[in-house]
Ligand code: PRP
């Protein structure tokens with residue numbers, strides 16, 4: 095492996111500063127990446143993997159990947175969908191491919207209304223001005239609901255548009271909801287659910303890069319599975335084994351190990367792919383299990 099050859103290094107675009115930045119970098123680190131950060135903070139150079147990270151505005155990521163400036167991009171489904179619709183409107187086929195959806199960055203694109211203003215359903219939007227940075231997704235929603243409203247496309251600070259008199263309603267991303275509360279708005283309707291995803295360049299990459307994209311996606315799968323997974327070890331009376339196995343959440347066939355000098359009990363070891371709650375342990379104990387240990391799983395490769 096030649097990790098120093100610049101032409102064979104994967105370039106990954108990440109959001110510069112926002113809800114996906116920390117989680118995305120953390121994901122790459124969990125996939126094994128060790129990096130040094132450039133002085134300007136705009137790039138991270140992979141030290142042990144042929145992979146560099148570019149920090150950019152999330153709205154620019156689809157173009158950077160589409161134009162093959164970057165091989166991969168991590169961004170919200172909201173931005174991907176908006177870009178797809180924008181390309182469609184221009185009669186251009188979106189060429190970037192969606193590689194996989196990630197388990198973080200959950201948020202929603204919603205219609206929000208100033209406190210004190212009524213909203214019943216989509217028909218309440220009729221004849222109103224709605225400020226957004228997502229004109230295509232909003233436009234589709236209005237068409238689907240047969241509503242004639244004016245879409246006011248702004249580039250940012252959507253939440254202050256009603257106070258400035260530029261719009262009656264807004265259509266913006268909501269995560270915790272604190273931006274809406276701070277701006278005296280309430281969330282009336284969700285029009286799109288979103289979370290993080292990875293897109294890849296449409297351009298054929300070298301076999302070497304392809305191999306690394308494959309390795310990275312396998313590792314991401316592993317990282318995502320591990321988050322919820324636990325390794326459970328317990329002692330079970332042979333007579334209760336069937337009941338106890340049924341209680342192990344999301345586990346495939348557990349390993350049964352004999353216990354030295356004890357004939358009526360066995361040790362059960364299982365990887366549980368779902369969260370293990372205190373309630374589960376209590377049920378296992380009631381079913382006859384003892385010496386129950388729950389351990390975190392650090393890495394997993396299917
Ligand atoms: C969104 C949105 C709000 C904020 C809502 O911006 O425009 O400002 O997040 O989050 P909250 O419900 O947790 O308060 P985002 O971080 O996506 O930045 P961007 O739109 O500039 O890319």
Ligand code: ZN
Nearest residue numbers: 151152153173
């Ligand atoms: Zn953005």
